[in-house]
Amino acid sequence: MAGVNAGDTAFVLVSAALVLFMTPGLALFYGGMVRTKNVLSMMMQSVFAIGTITVVWLLIGYTLAFGPATGPLGSFIGGLDHVGFAGVLGGRTGTLPMGAFAIYQCMFAIITPALMTGAFAERMRFRSWAILSVLWVLLVYAPVAHWIWGGGWLAQLGVKDFAGGLVVHASSAAAALAAAIVLGKRIDYGNPDIAPHNLTMTLLGTGILWFGWFGFNAGSALAANDQAIAAFIATQVAAAAGMLTWLLAERFHTGRATTLGAATGAVAGLATVTPASGFVSPLGALVIGMCAGALCYWAVLLKDRLGYDDSLDVVGVHGAGGVFGTLAIAVLAVNGIGGVSGLIEGSTALIVPQLIGTAVVVTYSFGLTWVMLKAIEKVFGLRVAKDVEVQGLDVTEHAEVGYSL
Amino acid sequence: MKKIEAIIRPHKLEDVKEALNAIGIKGMTAYEVRGFGRQKGHTEIYRGAEYKVDFVPKLKIEVVVDDDQVDGAEQAIMMAARTDSIGDGKIFTYDALSATRIRTGERGPDAL
Amino acid sequence: MKKIEAIIRPHKLDDVKEALSAIGIQGMTAYEVRGFGRQKGHTEIYRGAEYTVDFVPKLKIEVVVDDDQVDGAEHAIMMAARSDKIGDGKIFTYDALSAVRIRTGERGPEAL
Numbered sequence: 001m002a003g004v005n006a007g008d009t010a011f012v013l014v015s016a017a018l019v020l021f022m023t024p025g026l027a028l029f030y031g032g033m034v035r036t037k038n039v040l041s042m043m044m045q046s047v048f049a050i051g052t053i054t055v056v057w058l059l060i061g062y063t064l065a066f067g068p069a070t071g072p073l074g075s076f077i078g079g080l081d082h083v084g085f086a087g088v089l090g091g092r093t094g095t096l097p098m099g100a101f102a103i104y105q106c107m108f109a110i111i112t113p114a115l116m117t118g119a120f121a122e123r124m125r126f127r128s129w130a131i132l133s134v135l136w137v138l139l140v141y142a143p144v145a146h147w148i149w150g151g152g153w154l155a156q157l158g159v160k161d162f163a164g165g166l167v168v169h170a171s172s173a174a175a176a177l178a179a180a181i182v183l184g185k186r187i188d189y190g191n192p193d194i195a196p197h198n199l200t201m202t203l204l205g206t207g208i209l210w211f212g213w214f215g216f217n218a219g220s221a222l223a224a225n226d227q228a229i230a231a232f233i234a235t236q237v238a239a240a241a242g243m244l245t246w247l248l249a250e251r252f253h254t255g256r257a258t259t260l261g262a263a264t265g266a267v268a269g270l271a272t273v274t275p276a277s278g279f280v281s282p283l284g285a286l287v288i289g290m291c292a293g294a295l296c297y298w299a300v301l302l303k304d305r306l307g308y309d310d311s312l313d314v315v316g317v318h319g320a321g322g323v324f325g326t327l328a329i330a331v332l333a334v335n336g337i338g339g340v341s342g343l344i345e346g347s348t349a350l351i352v353p354q355l356i357g358t359a360v361v362v363t364y365s366f367g368l369t370w371v372m373l374k375a376i377e378k379v380f381g382l383r384v385a386k387d388v389e390v391q392g393l394d395v396t397e398h399a400e401v402g403y404s405l
Numbered sequence: 406m407k408k409i410e411a412i413i414r415p416h417k418l419e420d421v422k423e424a425l426n427a428i429g430i431k432g433m434t435a436y437e438v439r440g441f442g443r444q445k446g447h448t449e450i451y452r453g454a455e456y457k458v459d460f461v462p463k464l465k466i467e468v469v470v471d472d473d474q475v476d477g478a479e480q481a482i483m484m485a486a487r488t489d490s491i492g493d494g495k496i497f498t499y500d501a502l503s504a505t506r507i508r509t510g511e512r513g514p515d516a517l
Numbered sequence: 518m519k520k521i522e523a524i525i526r527p528h529k530l531d532d533v534k535e536a537l538s539a540i541g542i543q544g545m546t547a548y549e550v551r552g553f554g555r556q557k558g559h560t561e562i563y564r565g566a567e568y569t570v571d572f573v574p575k576l577k578i579e580v581v582v583d584d585d586q587v588d589g590a591e592h593a594i595m596m597a598a599r600s601d602k603i604g605d606g607k608i609f610t611y612d613a614l615s616a617v618r619i620r621t622g623e624r625g626p627e628a629l
Contacts (some may be wrong), residue, residue: 400563489620493620
């Protein structure tokens, strides 16, 4: 155990378990928002990612993202030293055993593709999702993680993303937007029957996501230190503030404060503070969370005006939030917390890197996902048949029903 | 024999049951339905998007009675289910051709 | 007066409601039922065990109309609920002896 800090290791292992728990939480969060006939297919898309992506990560994903950034391609993709987790046991990542780091990162690779499933709820073929999720982790997630977290070219450029505003939320949301456009609207889009079937599930899922997010953000310090505490506090504060401003926005806009609004505002706050959580003060996190609730509320309303069926608002919440939080670092970063300064400390150094990082990740994920979707559509088909969509995906795709009365 | 069907407000079920009991009608069936009529529906709001729901939750009760009980039963249901606001519901009456108690095979009014 | 009952595909409810509204019929009741007919059911699989489910989810709608509206209502429901595939449902019509509006006590066609 030479070079290993036991406290840091214990903290990161617990954080890994917390982040894993977010994916079933996401399944509940999304599952409650679809109709009874699609609840299982919706949850299955998240649950299935736990199975596939774990295996993909072990075999090749980890080394593509976090293998050595050396050689001519090193800035763009990790070296193959850790195929099949070779050399992981006994290795070191900072003060951690490399295995703790590798399995912690596995949980991020699972939830990131799962996030996008909300955009194509109630109409994507399961087989197509299975293929897309694997391809996407290998061709989009792993390279982007390498560029920003694995010592790749965006990291060398000075792009800051503490826990995944770009790597997780913006990349998944850009893919979600591509998918919502390529798949097209649900047959019943705009019909009142399409309303969420069980918001109690969604609220429970929100609680699990919030709980797990401490592992996601605080754990990203990769040490039980001051920065982890700052990220922990920022996470709680931004979630709370996001909930409040979302509710205010909707109270003014529609006259009501809703439970789904409380849940969505909290998730918006969490997603938005993610990239900034290890760089900003508690008051900075408050500002980010307050902006997140209002901004994401507005962004969610955009889909009707622009005419895409991002069914469960992945773009409006994770896309708008991930991008805003990433850019907010350039303004609100405090040197004493994360080692970098933003505009409030008089530094303009982060503005250009953050803008470049955002543009690159969003464009790359959107473009490559679009190509993957078109290719899968051509070879396997993407969307279920019309009568299958009417009957619901639970019985037709999985031969089960969520509710047997 | 006649079959009486009434669409009522869900919270009026106990009142209607007791009113029917009071005039000697001891059996009925009730189930949840959605009704669309003069009573306005409601608006549901999900993430800023408003959905207008025209169908409101109602209970439907069914009771089959002998011919001489029809007027009394209609009156009892009407008085028990009434709140004087739009949405109190309606009562419909139909001919019933036969009735059979499954356990014993009794037929006609004896089966009621 | 006649009572029309129709068994329809669940997602056709709004279309049927609109079609009836368009010919001046402003009230109806709907509820979930399970139907068994020519439409094939489906198979559910739980831990490898297969269960054949013959009863498929349907909606039943009921509406009581004046005699001169029966043909129009039947036609409106039929056209709105049709998808040309097996399982579109059926429409049945029965005599209704009386109708009462609970709130006001109005009787007969006035109560519809």
